[in-house]
Amino acid sequence: MRQTIASLKKGEKAVIRDFDVEAIPLKLLEMGCLPGNLVEVLQVAPLGDPLYLNINGSHLAIRLETAREIAIDPLTITLQ
Amino acid sequence: MVQEILAYIILAAAIFFLVRKFLWKKKNEKNCGEGDCGCH
Amino acid sequence: MTSTKNINVALIGNPNTGKTSVFNQLTGLNQQVGNYPGITVEKKIGFCKLPYNIKANILDLPGTYSLNASSIDENVVIEMLLNKNDKLYPDVVLVVADVENLKRNLLLFTQIKDLEIPTILVINMADRMGAKGISLDVPYLEAQLKTKIAVISSRKGTGIDELKKLIVAYQSLPTEPCLNASIIDPEYFNRLRKTFPNQLLYKLWLVITQDVNFAQLDRNEIRNSYTRSQIELKKIQQKETIKRYQFINEVLKDGQKINLATAKDFRIQLDRILTHKVWGYAIFFAILFVIFQSIFSWSAVPMDFIDSTFASLSTLAAQHLPAGVLTDLIAQGIIPGIGGIVIFIPQIAFLFLFISMLEESGYMSRVVFLMDKIMRRFGLSGKSVVPLISGTACAIPAIMATRNIENWKERLITILVTPFTTCSARLPVYAIIIALVIPEKRVLGILNLQGLTLMLLYLIGFGTAIVAAYLLNKILKINGKTYFVVEMPGYKLPMFKNVSLNVLEKTKAFVWGAGKIILAISIVLWFLASSGPGNAFHHADQIVAAQHLSEPLSATDFENAVASQKLENSYIGIMGKAIEPAIAPLGYDWKIGIALISSFAAREVFVGTLATIYSVGDTDNENTIKNKMQTEIHPDTGQKVFNFATGISLLLFYAFAMQCASTLAITKKETNSWKWPATQLVLMSGLAYLVALVTYQILK
Numbered sequence: 077m078r079q080t081i082a083s084l085k086k087g088e089k090a091v092i093r094d095f096d097v098e099a100i101p102l103k104l105l106e107m108g109c110l111p112g113n114l115v116e117v118l119q120v121a122p123l124g125d126p127l128y129l130n131i132n133g134s135h136l137a138i139r140l141e142t143a144r145e146i147a148i149d150p151l152t153i154t155l156q
Numbered sequence: 157m158v159q160e161i162l163a164y165i166i167l168a169a170a171i172f173f174l175v176r177k178f179l180w181k182k183k184n185e186k187n188c189g190e191g192d193c194g195c196h
Numbered sequence: 197m198t199s200t201k202n203i204n205v206a207l208i209g210n211p212n213t214g215k216t217s218v219f220n221q222l223t224g225l226n227q228q229v230g231n232y233p234g235i236t237v238e239k240k241i242g243f244c245k246l247p248y249n250i251k252a253n254i255l256d257l258p259g260t261y262s263l264n265a266s267s268i269d270e271n272v273v274i275e276m277l278l279n280k281n282d283k284l285y286p287d288v289v290l291v292v293a294d295v296e297n298l299k300r301n302l303l304l305f306t307q308i309k310d311l312e313i314p315t316i317l318v319i320n321m322a323d324r325m326g327a328k329g330i331s332l333d334v335p336y337l338e339a340q341l342k343t344k345i346a347v348i349s350s351r352k353g354t355g356i357d358e359l360k361k362l363i364v365a366y367q368s369l370p371t372e373p374c375l376n377a378s379i380i381d382p383e384y385f386n387r388l389r390k391t392f393p394n395q396l397l398y399k400l401w402l403v404i405t406q407d408v409n410f411a412q413l414d415r416n417e418i419r420n421s422y423t424r425s426q427i428e429l430k431k432i433q434q435k436e437t438i439k440r441y442q443f444i445n446e447v448l449k450d451g452q453k454i455n456l457a458t459a460k461d462f463r464i465q466l467d468r469i470l471t472h473k474v475w476g477y478a479i480f481f482a483i484l485f486v487i488f489q490s491i492f493s494w495s496a497v498p499m500d501f502i503d504s505t506f507a508s509l510s511t512l513a514a515q516h517l518p519a520g521v522l523t524d525l526i527a528q529g530i531i532p533g534i535g536g537i538v539i540f541i542p543q544i545a546f547l548f549l550f551i552s553m554l555e556e557s558g559y560m561s562r563v564v565f566l567m568d569k570i571m572r573r574f575g576l577s578g579k580s581v582v583p584l585i586s587g588t589a590c591a592i593p594a595i596m597a598t599r600n601i602e603n604w605k606e607r608l609i610t611i612l613v614t615p616f617t618t619c620s621a622r623l624p625v626y627a628i629i630i631a632l633v634i635p636e637k638r639v640l641g642i643l644n645l646q647g648l649t650l651m652l653l654y655l656i657g658f659g660t661a662i663v664a665a666y667l668l669n670k671i672l673k674i675n676g677k678t679y680f681v682v683e684m685p686g687y688k689l690p691m692f693k694n695v696s697l698n699v700l701e702k703t704k705a706f707v708w709g710a711g712k713i714i715l716a717i718s719i720v721l722w723f724l725a726s727s728g729p730g731n732a733f734h735h736a737d738q739i740v741a742a743q744h745l746s747e748p749l750s751a752t753d754f755e756n757a758v759a760s761q762k763l764e765n766s767y768i769g770i771m772g773k774a775i776e777p778a779i780a781p782l783g784y785d786w787k788i789g790i791a792l793i794s795s796f797a798a799r800e801v802f803v804g805t806l807a808t809i810y811s812v813g814d815t816d817n818e819n820t821i822k823n824k825m826q827t828e829i830h831p832d833t834g835q836k837v838f839n840f841a842t843g844i845s846l847l848l849f850y851a852f853a854m855q856c857a858s859t860l861a862i863t864k865k866e867t868n869s870w871k872w873p874a875t876q877l878v879l880m881s882g883l884a885y886l887v888a889l890v891t892y893q894i895l896k
Contacts, residue, residue: 097430097431097434098430101602101679101681102262102264102430102433102434102437103261103262103679103681104681105434105437105438106261106262106264106300106303106437107261107300107681107683108299108300108441110437110438110441111438118464118467119467119468119471119565121471121565121566121568121569122473122476122477122566122569123569123570124569125568125569126565126568126569126578126680126682128467128471128565128684132299132300133297133299133300134297134300134683135463135683135684135685135686136681136682136683136684137561137564137565137568137681137682137684138680138681139568139680142679142680142681158522159518159520159521159522159523160520160521160522162522163520163521163522163525166522166525166530166719167719167720167723170715170716170717170719170720171716171720173712173716174713174716174717174720177713177861178857178860178861178864
């Protein structure tokens with residue numbers, strides 16, 4: 077099963093790989109959610125949804141169902 | 157007399173205003189009719 | 197060289213860039229908020245004096261991340277920028293960017309540049325550059341982005357003069373685009389260019405991708421040959437976005453340097469506490485509690501002041517204006533009508549003061565984040581929190597605040613259930629009825645029974661809103677993709693200027709929105725209450741005199757008795773008697789019936805109407821009204837009219853009934869249809885009737 081942002085835990089970082097254009101609001105892309113950009117999970121809301129992320133420098137929150145649509149490549153090296 | 161005329165004018169204005177606010181169907185100048193325009 | 201025409205300046209930018217601050221800095225108090233025709237978006241225009249005696253009209257456009265509209269708000273922005281003949285078409289555009297989020301902010305900038313309008317890049321929040329370790333090579337950026345840059349801090353007020361000078365020199369701004377976007381799909385764009393050689397390529401593209409009509413080119417002309425499927429268009433948009441970001445990254449690589457070593461970040465620490473599983477919610481509820489306490493205690497004094505002022509005004513008018521119908525209308529209809537509107541300003545202003553500060557500080561986004569999942573169970577959005585809280589002051593600004601909810605179904609449900617929250621207007625009604633039927637006792641030694649009842653009513657309000665939302669969510673079959681995205685801005689200290697202007701704006705919205713309707717209805721109701729058919733009305737004084745032949749009344753008592761007789765036989769009295777059979781099962785008599793009808797102007801009118809009905813001329817003295825009402829005996833049953841059962845029945849009726857014409861009006865405007873306010877009226881009134889009925893029958 078492919079890894080998506082939804083599978084990341086708090087504090088984990090990853091690189092965005094791809095996503096279905098239909099499933100993601102254009103606004104998200106415009107805020108920096110593009111293949112190749114870095115994403116970090118800053119907080120997870122108490123009930124697991126929404127997710128507070130840092131995508132390419134933009135601080136924003138999205139719902140779990142949207143996060144499930146964005147495939148990622150986990151970082152093997154943790155940056156300090 | 158003057159007082160009565162003025163008072164009734166005010167009443168008419170109030171009724172006119174309410175009718176226009178609630179009963180007159182305003183033409184929608186833009187395409188968006190009900191709510192979700194599908195502008196996604 | 198002086199110019200007689202005003203320059204049109206448009207302000208555009210991402211949300212949370214301080215664009216509003218810039219607008220406020222440029223225009224001060226010279227601003228007005230209106231509406232674009234047919235849409236619910238606000239149109240904010242201000243006026244600014246520039247150097248060399250040049251004047252400018254500044255248009256503050258809604259915050260947006262790009263020209264690809266995802267909501268009606270953003271659609272308006274594009275439309276105006278594409279139509280050269282629009283009278284607001286800008287001579288120069290100011291793109292406001294936040295120095296901490298330059299990368300993202302520049303996306304919009306590059307799109308605006310593609311429209312070939314003179315553009316100035318305003319980099320705001322310069323005061324934070326040091327703390328974040330950011331340094332900019334401005335000349336380099338100006339050359340690469342083909343623009344002029346003003347680095348300012350709207351918070352500190354620096355750079356504004358330089359910005360004004362740049363605006364004045366707008367004609368010397370370069371208008372070429374800074375990147376060539378058409379290379380993302382050369383074949384498609386070349387065809388487009390060949391067919392419409394006179395049109396700006398990017399403009400065409402925008403038209404195709406959204407539903408926009410502009411002056412020279414109608415969508416239909418292009419549609420047939422060039423529209424691709426939505427998915428294909430979206431793919432091209434995605435490519436466009438990627439291309440733009442590539443360009444921006446290139447430019448910023450050399451144009452911006454960030455020294456992470458010197459960067460400080462409070463955000464992380466604050467977020468940890470404020471979005472914490474336990475503390476996050478605890479803090480939020482504590483804040484809510486403080487807000488409500490403050491609003492109640494702070495508004496008491498101004499409200500009393502307003503109350504007595506208007507009462508005096510009314511008396512003054514009656515005394516000094518020549519006697520007649522008009523004077524009566526003014527003294528008894530218009531002045532109290534306006535007073536009834538003004539008296540709510542303190543509560544509304546204070547509530548929005550708090551909400552405004554919470555939003556300005558960035559905290560509200562965290563609340564939305566915390567509440568979203570819970571709210572969704574009820575068909576609402578995390579963003580519904582602000583409207584629901586605002587509803588405790590007044591539903592009108594609350595419903596307007598739903599505009600930022602992306603999902604139409606969530607927004608609609610929020611609009612429909614907000615009126616259930618206990619608004620300020622219900623309070624006077626609750627107050628007097630509680631005083632009449634709830635004993636002044638203490639429960640468990642500390643809790644005041646009357647206070648407890650009030651709190652209970654508040655909870656019922658919220659509870660019903662949530663339950664109604666849940667039901668609506670199940671019943672309504674509306675599809676809408678959930679495109680929830682909320683930006684989590686950095687924490688900032690709220691700026692006084694922004695907060696106060698915001699409060700002013702919201703208060704005005706209430707006063708004009710609700711005020712006009714309340715006043716109009718007050719006038720109509722006054723006429724209905726002060727005229728009537730037949731002798732019973734016209735010869736009231738003779739009738740009363742005849743009734744008290746054996747024991748003549750004092751002058752005041754006589755006046756009051758005549759007033760009461762007149763009211764009973766006025767049009768509204770007749771209406772009250774007519775509905776009496778329908779409301780009797782709820783425990784109400786025709787006098788309460790009259791008060792119920794009058795409440796449609798504004799719920800608080802209930803108290804004033806009761807005062808008149810119970811032949812008390814003087815409404816200042818609450819005790820007198822209370823005493824009169826307490827001792828009132830129903831002629832048929834021989835029991836007290838305001839007994840416990842009736843009291844509770846009335847309380848619940850007011851909790852659930854849709855009696856606010858102004859709310860119906862704004863619901864109609866925001867949903868663009870008659871269906872919803874009509875449904876609201878029928879369902880809520882029906883609910884109120886049933887609950888009141890059952891309650892009375894059980895308790896009596």
